[in-house]
Amino acid sequence: MTQDDFDLSAPELSEDDLLVVDDPHFDRDSVALVTGAASGIGRATAVALARNGLTVVGADVDQEGLDDTGAKAEELDAPGRFVGVETDLTDDEDVAAVIEAAAEEGALRYVANVAGMQHIASIPEFPMDRYDLLLDLMLRAPFLVSKLAMPHIRENGDGVGAIANMSSVHGHYATKDKSAYITAKHGIHGLTKAIAAEGEGSLRGFSVSVGYVLTPLMVNQIEDTAEERGLSERQVIENVMLGQARTKEMMTPAQVANLFTFGFSGHGQHLNGADMLWDGGYTTTYE
Template sequence: MSTDEFDLSEPELTADDLLVLDDERFTDGDVAVVTGAASGIGRATAVALAANGLTVVGADVDEGGLDGTVDLAADVGAAGEVLPVPTDLTDDGDVAAMVDAAAERGDLRYVANVAGMQHIASLPEFPMEKYDQLLDVMLRAPFLTAKLAMPHIRATDDGVGAIGNMSSVHGRYATQDKAAYITAKHGLNGLTRAIAAEGEGTLRGFSVSVGYVLTPLMVNQIEDTAAERGISEREVVEDVMLGQARSTEMITPAEVANLFVFGFSSHASHLNGGDMLHDGGYSTTYE
């Protein structure tokens, strides 16, 4: 059964989808790093932050995808600039160069660790090379990025900034066949709290947790989950992904990006070490 029957194409992002706030630290002299910026949530977050006037270093291994993000920011009339910085998050030198590129463009204040990947397999059959790759991208790289970015944030005139981590409902509980992803997201929540503990109140750490997001990664996951569980793709969407949720639609990348915009803003000054859960009731309700 084709996923096309469910209209699972990623929605087109427009200027009307984006939360734009009046914030004194949202200027082109203030810089944000966004990883995974070539597609999905990362692309939407880079564009949303640029729409708020920030200079955004968009990092990803997919150079063509980064070019598409730059074009999208222009299409929505973003006031800020997206600077594409090709980055392999499994390469420490690349991560350091990414942070340096951001610091050279102005006051590095914000980091959105969004880059992610998925592999569907039971624990006994999970390939360790996939486990290592997934943890390198989704946990080690955010740790290293925070390590390198925190001194720059502290060096701004007031030391104000934030590091936001893309967590998940799977950072709160577990489902089958996603052991590495679940391990990474639980670890990412711990990193978020560690950042908050060391941030002295002005450098904040927070995470964003959502349910199933309509991205290219998710469409691939639907196909893999159907094959792994021996059910149809329709059953994956309606029963596995949305079965527990009170909402009946997947969240969009723009909606997730707007959470990062709010989290970085002065309106979220008391969001520190906490997690913004927007999962449609998936992990908090049941029948």
Template sequence: MANSSTELRPPELSTDDLLQVPDDYFTTDTVAIVTGGGSGIGQATSVALAINGLTVAAVDIDEEGLEETVDVATSLDADGRVVPIEGDLTDDEAVEATVDEAADLGTIRYAANIAGMQHIASLADFPMETYDFMHDLMLRSPFLLSKLVIPHIEATDDGVGAIGNMSSVHGHYATQNKPAYITLKHGLTGLTRAIAAEGSGSLRGFSVSVGYVLTPLMVGQIKDTAEERGISEQEVIEDVMLGQARTKEMMTPAEVANLFVFGFSSHARHLNGGDLLWDGGYTTTYE
């Protein structure tokens, strides 16, 4: 368990941490779009898919973060590549431009909707302008990106592809002071099932749900939660974040990225409309 905030920094990515899956579709001619590709889970997923030989269109508003993602993939001698696409996912035209640019890189078969944010406040006090932004980023944008990507997958010779959505344990249950995040993650469950329902079996939809992960978002969330509840950051880590889990350690971005690699692979062809719940026992055990 971490004892100080310095230990909460995400570990550096290495090839030893990343799942590598032989798959006929994992080639540089195949494109995977990854949102939030400039940091955290999105960065790790972009690198992991590039390690597996794919061309990754990594999308983020953070230009420096995207450059870092490219550098990490290059430093690990990825068989594929990361192509940075700077864009505001809350802007419809930017999302459309992203898909157009990605289509120029090869055949789009995969998309990972990972970009997200958190805001800690009670439902009664939640600022609606923040809710609107979170909605546009975390639910409307995945809906639009899926809408735009599906025709590309359907236009392939066999219609094989998948759209993975980054959900959460908060897509399964609710806790206090995260009403927008909880609402939107539950919404992603519906989107995932809608994709599966319309995908004819070969175009799949799935989601990934995890507990707390060592990302920059999580570090900021610790600070916000401590302020909201009037407790120390260490108490947030030990009592709030890890208190309910049976596995007493936080996941790493690489571990989450590996779930997207598996979910996109042919080994997961029966994962359709379902959720990869990797939560250390958060939602299935209690005291």
């Protein structure tokens, strides 16, 4: 295996990549809020849900990226609509505003808390300002989004809806130099279970855990990990990222987005408080 075997750029979305399912709530009258919608998994999830006919409100600090997400949805002839709302998820007023914006577009039923970041450092060297920012974005913000969205979902006639949280294999185990990320992902599992406990069955909570996904964030992480550990980028990919996996291939953003689509649909009726673990064998096998 050589470095040339890996394309270190996020793949372009196509119609054939995205799962489309029949569901009575997958129409323009139903709204899905997707955070981190300007790139990567968030963009793919927003486009996938628009392809399934939903009205999608995308939240991100990157307005230009949100515009590109909307353009991609149009390019793929998505029957649903995409509305981008520039949002700082670490600002409570911004979070409240995007929830209200989503509710104004129709019946808010679905939330995908996808936005994330990464910082690579050992615990003794971890800067607290980065720790605080990461936890604010990846744990506090999903809690606040859920807190504000749940009343709107309950106001719908049947109360049917779901809040899905982006987790990771790092929500199941720990590796070195990612302590803040690991803390956030373990916490997101607790939030997911709490949503399910209070959802009364019709309002579900679930999380999605995957291994390494070829996103712009991942490309940066490969570079950061290589520098932190004194390895080549090839060694990071082969030994650190894919070394423990049985499926020797990174997931694509579209493959992750399809898990959100399935989980939100009626096919996911019994997915409640649980985690969808699609990790290529990372956490279930070992040498």
